[in-house]
Amino acid sequence: MAHAALSSLMQTLEEIYHPHPSVTSLKERVSHLLDFLENSSEKRSSTITDLGRRITDAAYEGEDVIESYFSKQIFPKSRRKKLCAEFQNVIHHISAMKLIHKTIHEFEFILESVSKIKDGKAVEDLEPTKNFFSAVSSKFSSRKKTFMVGSNEDFIQIKDRLTGSSSKLETISIVGMGGIGKTTLARNLYDDSLIEYHFDTRAWVTVSQDYSVQEIVRDLLKSSGSVKDEFRNESTGKLCENLYKSLKGRRYLIVMDDVWDTKVWDDVKRFFPDEYNGSRIVLTSRLSEVALYENSISYVHHMNLLGLEESWNLLCIKVFGEESPPHELEGIGKKIAWNCKGLPLAIVVIGGLLSKGSSKTREYWEIIAENVTSTTSGTDDKIMEILSSSYDHLPHHLKSCFLYMGAFPEDQEIFLSQLTMLWVAEGFLKPLSPKSSEEVAEEYLNDLIDRSLVTVGRRNHLGKIKTCRIHDLLRDLCVKKAMEEKFLQVRASSDGRNSNRRVSIHRTHTGSCPSIHELTIRSLLYFTSNFSSGCLLSSFIASFRLLKVLDALPVLFYEFPFEIFKLVNLRYLAFAYMGKGMGKGKGKLPSSISNLQNLQTLIFRSKRYFYLPSDILKMPRLRHLILFSGGSLPCGPSGLQHNRIHSFSLQDLITLSRVENFKCTKEVIQIMPNLKRLGVHYILYNRTNWSSYGFSNFVYLEKLETLKCFFFIQFQSTFPRQVKFVFPLQLRKLTLRGCRISWNRMTMVGSLPKLEVLKLKHYSFEGPVWEPNDDEFVSLKYLQLEELDLIHWKANDTHFPSLQHLSLRYCKKLKEIPFDIGETPTLQKIDVYSCSCSAAESAILIQEEQQSLGNEGLQVRLDSVHDAVLNSLRQTTMNGRRNKYFWW
Numbered sequence: 001m002a003h004a005a006l007s008s009l010m011q012t013l014e015e016i017y018h019p020h021p022s023v024t025s026l027k028e029r030v031s032h033l034l035d036f037l038e039n040s041s042e043k044r045s046s047t048i049t050d051l052g053r054r055i056t057d058a059a060y061e062g063e064d065v066i067e068s069y070f071s072k073q074i075f076p077k078s079r080r081k082k083l084c085a086e087f088q089n090v091i092h093h094i095s096a097m098k099l100i101h102k103t104i105h106e107f108e109f110i111l112e113s114v115s116k117i118k119d120g121k122a123v124e125d126l127e128p129t130k131n132f133f134s135a136v137s138s139k140f141s142s143r144k145k146t147f148m149v150g151s152n153e154d155f156i157q158i159k160d161r162l163t164g165s166s167s168k169l170e171t172i173s174i175v176g177m178g179g180i181g182k183t184t185l186a187r188n189l190y191d192d193s194l195i196e197y198h199f200d201t202r203a204w205v206t207v208s209q210d211y212s213v214q215e216i217v218r219d220l221l222k223s224s225g226s227v228k229d230e231f232r233n234e235s236t237g238k239l240c241e242n243l244y245k246s247l248k249g250r251r252y253l254i255v256m257d258d259v260w261d262t263k264v265w266d267d268v269k270r271f272f273p274d275e276y277n278g279s280r281i282v283l284t285s286r287l288s289e290v291a292l293y294e295n296s297i298s299y300v301h302h303m304n305l306l307g308l309e310e311s312w313n314l315l316c317i318k319v320f321g322e323e324s325p326p327h328e329l330e331g332i333g334k335k336i337a338w339n340c341k342g343l344p345l346a347i348v349v350i351g352g353l354l355s356k357g358s359s360k361t362r363e364y365w366e367i368i369a370e371n372v373t374s375t376t377s378g379t380d381d382k383i384m385e386i387l388s389s390s391y392d393h394l395p396h397h398l399k400s401c402f403l404y405m406g407a408f409p410e411d412q413e414i415f416l417s418q419l420t421m422l423w424v425a426e427g428f429l430k431p432l433s434p435k436s437s438e439e440v441a442e443e444y445l446n447d448l449i450d451r452s453l454v455t456v457g458r459r460n461h462l463g464k465i466k467t468c469r470i471h472d473l474l475r476d477l478c479v480k481k482a483m484e485e486k487f488l489q490v491r492a493s494s495d496g497r498n499s500n501r502r503v504s505i506h507r508t509h510t511g512s513c514p515s516i517h518e519l520t521i522r523s524l525l526y527f528t529s530n531f532s533s534g535c536l537l538s539s540f541i542a543s544f545r546l547l548k549v550l551d552a553l554p555v556l557f558y559e560f561p562f563e564i565f566k567l568v569n570l571r572y573l574a575f576a577y578m579g580k581g582m583g584k585g586k587g588k589l590p591s592s593i594s595n596l597q598n599l600q601t602l603i604f605r606s607k608r609y610f611y612l613p614s615d616i617l618k619m620p621r622l623r624h625l626i627l628f629s630g631g632s633l634p635c636g637p638s639g640l641q642h643n644r645i646h647s648f649s650l651q652d653l654i655t656l657s658r659v660e661n662f663k664c665t666k667e668v669i670q671i672m673p674n675l676k677r678l679g680v681h682y683i684l685y686n687r688t689n690w691s692s693y694g695f696s697n698f699v700y701l702e703k704l705e706t707l708k709c710f711f712f713i714q715f716q717s718t719f720p721r722q723v724k725f726v727f728p729l730q731l732r733k734l735t736l737r738g739c740r741i742s743w744n745r746m747t748m749v750g751s752l753p754k755l756e757v758l759k760l761k762h763y764s765f766e767g768p769v770w771e772p773n774d775d776e777f778v779s780l781k782y783l784q785l786e787e788l789d790l791i792h793w794k795a796n797d798t799h800f801p802s803l804q805h806l807s808l809r810y811c812k813k814l815k816e817i818p819f820d821i822g823e824t825p826t827l828q829k830i831d832v833y834s835c836s837c838s839a840a841e842s843a844i845l846i847q848e849e850q851q852s853l854g855n856e857g858l859q860v861r862l863d864s865v866h867d868a869v870l871n872s873l874r875q876t877t878m879n880g881r882r883n884k885y886f887w888w
Helices: 002-014 021-038 046-071 080-091 094-119 152-162 182-191 193-198 213-224 236-247 262-271 308-320 327-339 344-354 362-371 379-392 396-407 416-426 437-450 472-484 534-543 562-566 591-595 614-618 642-647 666-671 695-700 819-823 837-852 867-875
Strands: 170-175 201-206 252-257 280-285 299-302 467-469 489-491 502-505 523-526 549-557 572-577 601-606 624-632 655-660 677-684 706-713 733-737 757-761 782-786 805-809 829-833 859-862
Touching (some): 002 021, 002 396, 021 046, 021 094, 046 094, 152 170, 152 182, 152 193, 152 280, 170 182, 182 252, 201 213, 213 236, 213 262, 308 327, 308 344, 327 362, 344 362, 344 379, 344 472, 362 379, 396 416, 396 437, 396 472, 396 502, 416 467, 416 549, 416 572, 416 601, 472 489, 534 562, 562 591, 591 614, 666 695, 819 837, 829 837, 837 859
Parallel strands (some): 170 280, 170 299, 489 502, 502 523, 523 549, 549 572, 572 601, 601 624, 706 733, 733 757, 805 829
């Protein structure tokens, strides 16, 4: 992983404020090698492979030398500049100079080899514009429809079974080898408009090999829209009871994807009621024993490999879309398709490689055809060889990002926000002004999605990627390649020696203490949910003194892990403390946290509220501060003395989440002027003087795009009406709770020109009547009204000209949805959950009106608000057919 190693070293070098000339010289050589890798193709010759290994070893050695000296300089109350000054003195030490010069000489030798390689190659192989492996990301590619693989016969056969006349509960099993398209077929059926119309409620869960009944049931409730806030911490028994009740009386469709064990079915089948109303369950599995389990399965559908014509057609769809393939590529294209051995996943992945604009040449396709060859080995090896070809031809900057996906457990939904923070901490990203690291990360991910190496999981209300997934076989490829290149090691437990820079610990049932102490480890990630020996981990955590990434959020520390604050090279830290507070009253993080001057991301979870020390305001590289259990910043007069304001700086901070009683003073704005995402909680007491909290100063956070502001009342307090907000004009997402603002002051929100998402929860606004003003909410796309006392909402199609999705939850008093809202041309969805019967009826009437005008695109989702209303709406007809509405 030459590119990843050089990028990590460059990140370390760039963090030195006043580098020694030797360090500057090393940085220049690293920059030259990065340019070489990024602007040249990597043909699979032994020369390039050996050179890549040598680059990797030299980069790691240089990084070890520099970071080893930094790690020895732990000053409890030091500043970064002082640390760098000390480093200048240390580096003059003869042993350090020898090691630095050794690394420089190694890079000089490598650059000489690079020069020879350039002389021996054609110029076009090194030109960036001629590089047919260059990354071309597409902003809209992830919105493409999932490909239907094979003939339509598979789809039609199962669709007929799902909508057949049998009233008995039936279980349909789709079985076939990995990558053959079981999940894709099931997803296309699940999303089919007729299927949506036929079933009252639908739910999807991915089971995988390592499962728990609690997780399965919770995911089913969440997928069906039946999860309430009070369900989140329920026991398994209570969750199962809620699932049964949510399905009872409804025609439902359940999809259980990727089932590996018959025990799964035994564990959950009793929670699916059979009321002879035509409900269906679909299982997908690689194992015939699961598909044919006892007499529980009503129908088994075996998926077959594709033939030549089907393979070629699928490849054409992936590469050319609706366009016809060039005649000169047809012969070589069919050869590539045939060598994929009829496996849809392999065809789609290779298609992603061939779909790039600069890749649609016969010369390039011939190179791919040579790599994608049949072998005499087993099926799994054939598949892995085909998939490896796509990895081998990835641009260098994407290889490390792709292999990093192997660190996550199988079938895990990966949040883009977490992935981005990890990629940044690892040094994989190359920020391009004026783009932020987050924007670059999303481009990288979109490129991997374009190449069908990663799939989109969920999107947010604006259609942007929120989560992603990776297919089991592609994840296996990541793990295999990462081990081969000593990039990452994935373990089922924490025991054993290690020769990789990164270690990922997955679920273990042993509870054993880790025994990996190697100085070479830079990243340690825990994904085990039952590893509770935090005290044991704390006892030797300091041995990882060069660690950059420590994600130990599932590890429960019952004694505070002070040793963590000696890891001065950390860029990313996530941990949970489940013990008592350190001192009287509420807990307080130790001031030694400011030792972590390189820290970019701090994620902290505890079972109680924690104060943050004033020293945390002296961490200029901190980008994300996320407090799961709440915490307060030292932003009061005692924490921010005006004469010391110059010593505080959080200039890079862009995310501040779950901070309590946040005072938005001018001093705070000066300290953190680049905030983009802010989540604040206010606890109300009768004697609270809110005039000092600076709600009107939010307007001066000039880069703020997302704001969540929640108010909670304590001890029968009353809300002070004098609280007045002034929001920044660039705000795009706003969530308010408990503010109790009068509707006649809505202009302060409606006038925001860029606001796209608005969530009004639990009496954020109060009063019986809301009548929006004209020329407001011009950009609003998503509107959620939840737990409000609103009775009459007077609006028309001109008030929300860009609205796409309207969600109403727990608005018990609302009489109806404004009828003219349906005339909004952009409106696509209306959700009504646990509201009044009349509000549910108005949603159906709006849909009926739109259907009569030819607008079939508007979807309405309801819950069972009342039996009489439910029965009445089910009998409603229009043009001799049943309405198209869905039930939660």
